[in-house]
Amino acid sequence: MLSDMLLVSAPGKVILHGEHAVVHGKVALAVALNLRTFLRLQPLSNGKVSLNLPNIGIKRHWDVTRLHSLDLSFLEKGDATVPTPEQVEKLTEVADVPADCAVTERLAVLAFLYLYLSVFRKQRALPSLDIVVWSELPTGAGLGSSAAYSVCLAAALLTACEQIPNPLKDGDGISRWAEEDLELINKWAFQGERIIHGNPSGVDNAVSTWGGVLRYQQGQSVSLKRPPSLKILLTNTKVPRSTKALVAGVRSRLLKFPEIVNPLLTSIDAIALECERVLGEMEAEPTPEQYLVLEELIDMNQHHLNALGVGHATLDRLCQVTRSHGLYSKLTGAGGGGCGITLLKPDVQRQVVEATKQALTGCGFDCWETSIGSPGVSMHLASLLDAPIRQALDIL
Structure with a gap:
């Protein structure tokens, strides 16, 4: 069992091309976003397991002896990757979450307990741990924040119980797990996503696990080899939207105008495939063309x-603002508000980027300068993290 602190991070994600078309069997390109979730796990000797999620105001702890005395046989039931309604109901009882707790907070706690109890259930005793999770990702913005959370939890807990090795033992600074270990992390992270979302596609946790660019079609995903890291502006319009309603709207339009919408979906598919081809060529030496x-x-x-x-007036405004500065943007995810991405070419001038960011924030949007194609789940030496992250995790 682990005796030292672990520090893990995992990226969020954006859809580069293929949103909505992917629902109808077309290709989607999902890319890792270099805004990350960080998890610090520390062994304790106080008989407690503690969970602190400062981004959403959650701080909970449980008595390890009490948890160990509970009948946890319900964790043995059902499909290995599909938590059953009975399991979720039992977890809710174990979690003892206050009745007035918001849904997001309650599901985050349940996902943690599910993974903690499942990963350690075959140990002679449940470990006493302190876990802090802090994220650069906004929640509910379609950027894979819950998947990054689940991936961090899975990686840290599996490492703590030595089901997978600590990769830092064989590397310096930042290290990643071997392929078979990433497969196991992804499997458990998907279980956490099932607790939170019920029926996720598995794309978000796969991108967060492997990083880079993922080609997804009809339930199958393939990682692109050594994709280029592209600089972008990520803009959150802060307009809430319902993914379910937007997907239903596209389906309704398809049924009403099949001869118009089917070619649109085919064209979006062709755009994703062309982008995949170009990204493959950019592995060697990217060109301005x-x-x-x-x-x-x-x-x-x-x-x-x-x-x-699936557009929205705020997304139109985002595209107009960036186009006026010579930059190109599109929505990412469900649309109807939410987030958009703007490509920043290597030769774009600094003053252009700053002026664009200022104009976007002047519209009331949140804006980050970041990159896509970043590494997946990783183990860190705490001393090498940026000071704001160390401070946020209370490890200065």
Whole structure:
């Protein structure tokens, strides 16, 4: 059993191309976003297991002896990757979450307990741990925050109980697990996502686990080899939307106008495949012409998504603002508000980026300068983290 502190991080995600079309069997390109969730796990000797999620105001602890005395046989039932309604109900009883706790907070606690109890249930005794999770990702923005949370939990807990090795023992600074260990992390993270979302596709946790770019189609995902890291502006319009309602709206439009919408979906599929081809060529030495192609694809896809009915006035405004500065943007995710991405070519001038960010924040949007194609779940030496992250995790 672990005797030292562990520090793990995992990225969020954005959809580069293929949102909505992927629901109808087309290709989607999901990319790791270099805004990350961080988890610190420390062994304790006080007989407690503690969970602290400062981003959403959760601080809970449980008595390890009491948890160990409970009948946890319900964890043995059901499909290994599909938590049953009975399991969720039993977890709710074990968690003892206050009745007035918001849904997001309650599900985060249940996902943690499910993974903690499941991973350690075959140990002679449940370990006493202190876990703090802090994120650069906003919640509820379609950026894979829950998946990054589940991936961090899975990686830390599996390492703590020595089901997978600590990769820092064989590396320096930042290390990643071997492929078979990532498979196990992804499997358990998917279970956490099932607790939170019920019926997720598995794309978000896979991107957070492996990082880079993932090609997803009809339940199958393939990682692109050594994709380029692309700089972007990520903009949150802060307009809430219902993914379920937007997906239903596209389906309704498809049924009403099949000869119009089917070609749109086919064209979005072609855009994703062309982007995949260009990204593959950029592995060697990216050229200015390739970045121009990426911009064209972004612009075309945004118009297609508007034609599907998933645009929004704020997203139009985002595209207008960035276009006035010579930059190209599209929505990412469900649309109807939410987030958009803007490609920043390597030769874009610093003053252009700053002026664009200022204009977007002037519209009332949140804006981050970041990158996509970043590494997946990783183990860190605490001393090498940026000071704000160390401070946020209370490990200065």
